[in-house]
Amino acid sequence: MNVHYIIILSALIFLAFLLFKEWKRENSSRLWIRMIGSAIAVVSLVLLLIPIKYEVEKKESINELVIFTEGVNLDSLPKNKKVYTVDSSLLQKNFKTKLTYIPDLAYYLAKHPQVKQVNVYGNGLASADLASIKKLQFTFHPSAFPSGIPSIYWDRQIISTHKLQVQGTYLNNLSKPVQLVLKGLGSNLDSVVINKKESISFSLTHTPKLVGKAVYKLIALSGKDTLSQEEIPFEVIEKPPVKVLVLAASPDFEYKFLKNWLYQNQYPVVFRSRISKDKFSVDYLNTKSTSVDKVNQSLLQQFDLLIADDAELALLSASEKLTLEKQIEQGLGLLIRINENKPISVFSKKFAYGAPSTIRDKSYRLKLMENLLSPLEIDQPLYFNLKSGNQPVVFTSEAKIMVNNMMYGSGKIMVSTIPATYHWFLNGLKIDYANFWTELINKSAKKYNNQLQYKIEPAFPLINQQANIHIENPEAGNPVSILVDSLVLAPLQNKYMPFVWKGTFWPQQKGWHSLKVNQQSATSFYVFGENSWSSIRDADKIKANLQIAKVQLQKPAELLEKSEKEKREVSKWWFFFLFLMSAGYLWAEGRMD
Template sequence: MIDWNYVVIGLSLFLLFFLIRKEVRRSNRARLGWRLIATILAVISFACLALPITYNHTEAVGVTKEAVLLTDGFSRDSVNKFISQNNAVPVLTTNKNLSDAAKFNAVFVPDISLLSRTYSDITTFHVFGYGMSKDELQHIKKGSVIFHPTKLSAGISSISWNQKMKTGEKLFIQGRVENSTSGKLKIVLKSFNATLDSVALANGNNQRFELTTIPKHGGRAVYSIVFLSGKDTIEKELVPVQIEQGAALKVLMLAATPDFENRFLKDRLGEKGYKVVARTTISKNKFRKDYLNTSPLPVDRITTSLLNNFDIAIADAAALQALSKTEQATLQGQVALGRMGLIVKVDSGMQSSSFYGRRFPLVAQAGNQDQNIQLKLSDTSSKLPALAIENPIFIRSVYGTQPVVMDKQNRVFANSTLMGAGKIILTTITNTFSWALSGYQNEYDQYWSELLNKAAPKKTASEVWGISPAFPAINQPAQLQVETSNAGVPHGQIGEASVFLKAHSDLPFRWEGTYYPTSVGWRTGVQMDGVRFYWYAYNKQDWTKVRAAETLEATRQFVTENGNTVKASEKVLQTTKAEFPKIVFFMLFLLFAGYLWVENKF
């Protein structure tokens, strides 16, 4: 097909040739030059009426193209105000079920990763609400976010607890509350409608709280935390925990003389399933030997073959001093190799020349009088019952040691240090049996569980599995992670479903895969060695305030680090093509054609 422009140009040239020929052949040769010029311009003007004559137009325009992105918790009033000041701004959301989003005709974007690709022309996203998670923000272009955060309503804004523990260990919960209400505030920890612990809160924002309990059951359970204002329930959340039995430790006890402390400890460890061998000196080279939950062993001499049967040795300082240098060196070597831990009990003085003495300088209490000491475990700040201690001795903290038990003046009564790959704990508390006699059996168990768990050698697992985020929700992606030194590609399994794992880009021993839980409750994973592990899938409505606080902080940090690189006032020069107005060519045609008509008449 012949282009229209060529047709117009061809006809115009033919017309121009005809008119010029006519003017040249006229008998009246007056003003011939002007007539030829007018003829040429008239034909050109006439041709331009049919041709698309364009020109380049340059103007300063704003470089920003903005959009509103609605997230959980957005304020309707804030969005309305912004839209009224910015006409025709598009409204987007990645949450299909977001309340009130339909009132703004929000366009649903099914995946955050599609946002930048589908709306690549958007330079600035005005994010309203609680913002986005760290994973979601990875798909957002840096410098493209202006955040309009929503203030958190009253509720628990942060929470943490030890989700896995051994039997007898304490569940320790720490958190923070955002509060805008008045009245008597209380946080309650419950199990099957029984109150396990509670704490009253003062009015005001950012109140910290702590809750503790010692689970009396094994296996898995789901506790609950209730936030109360008077009799009104502000929030109720789930706290799933796992209590593992754990392998029974093998304990060697060495006592210089018979006493109540060793007798009570030996019997209690035996009741709890520990394998205990106790050697008590009766006279020189004569020992009483007790065996609980284990077969008899020759314990007259401390040898490497004997110590290989134990995880921990509990000994009086006097019993250690009575060992030969060879026996002391053998015990020290086992600890340094990480094959066992050592707990030393000191009731008076000890030789500073011993292999552990220099690490634990002792300080006797001035006055040498009996005192009721209020003790606490340093890791959890859990208070223990007051204990009457005769002539109390505390341990001066030095570099390389870590307190285990202190009093309210932060004086150390049990301290720990590393020796090679193993750990040594020294305690100056030698009458803990008084707690058991006074009815504080749980506290007695807690104290010794703390010391034994800290001293016991840690066994390195060949594979460690985990789930992120902290509160995986149903129908939301959860990251299954494993760290392993085993060769080959690990296989992930949740229930009957297989999970494909891929290697981490920076950590060669870590593998990750995505899994979507479909129901609330405990999920069962299977390790490569066949051992099962468990994790809890939450409802989307669980821990909403904590999730909101995390996304608020993540989005604020993203904006702080990256800013917004495009300002509303910025302009750029933009060149566009514009068509020349036809009326101009029409007026020019009339002008030149009129001249030719008038010139011909007169």
């Protein structure tokens, strides 16, 4: 016999007994109230044991996908919609029965081609998942930026006697101040205080006294509480910095900010600015004085990189141009700034250019290698056309080339058509400014001992997570060998930039790892723990999802719905309260006799 029938039969017998007992009681006052109370108590007890279910109509969009990601507000669960997640960590929450887990979003979308729109809540999708929704309508509902450090930069390798500069932004969402402390070798080296509900740019500095590898700590404190503790790995090497010669036709704002930045970062710089035809203003920064009236062999051999605007190069004499060309062939780097709407020097004319743009004062999102920089609002008249032998460095989000590079003998010629990068600096985006100029200088400067350029992506590689090593090989046709510790990688050549090779690996251990390319001397990089720099990774993910949502903003897809019947159970708490009230009344009424 079904257990429900047994419960009901037993309850009826028990109810009959209670009613009979009440009927036979000598005190017949409030008889009907006592009988109703007994009936309510028995029925409530039965309904506690036998659930009552009812049906509701649930409408679900068959071509819409709602995805929750880490950082989502748990109270924002849409009503009457099926919700999915690609983050397994969310299944550990107490509402896991409301979520459906998708282990592989690309595979799910391939199996459900009817999905036309994806709505994402929280910190957003990872880059691999974003790639799978390129052809779909994408709407992003971001969570608030997390309290902590959303962006940070420091040189992972510095020259001995130079300062370690840790620059970044701190967002304090708390209602009390936060102290950010740079700590190393057991001592507090520098600190800054961030007031409550404030976001500031910070710069912490220290001059290490050691040579070799070190790991400092960046600690966020609020009173006696430690909010975060992150690692700052770096390596101090005994290596001369890039020696820079700057030739300016006029001292504009771009040169002013660049000169100050080079000086603050300990570059030896000689800055020559033309006053008239044969008169110059000269500044010597972090270096001794030398004659710069004539651009000759003895002058150029003292430097690794020449930065000059195109107009100044055009004013050089024929003999100076010939000398400069020979020095580039022997390894000197030349970085040219073009401020006009066309090239005018013999060096900048070695590149191909597109038709001048008529758009002025546009905000550009620049891509430097694999890094997406903050928007830069500039008057940009000129772009490059790609030709054989070019090595593009900086692109717009529309894939237009704004900084181009080429090998010239043993040296390099790099040309930038970006007129004013100092807007980054004025807008407080010092990290973007530093990343931009550091990359351009390192790429274009003279290389010693056939030095290869490499970059590790992401900037904070984590254990058990994919990491990519990008290698630049001047001999584009020759493959490179990459050795990480004892692991030999199989690099892939870039289809569009054949001088760039990429090796992929999954680090298994936290800490320092060695990197050797083409049997050269090994260099080192650091792998972080799986929970390190979570605020930066969350902020980067939110920014990437916002950017994709902005690009894919279009007319929403027409949503198709289907109706389903869903059974729901009446909460047992109602019956529990009814039982307590009725039983309580019967007990109290009995005490009144």
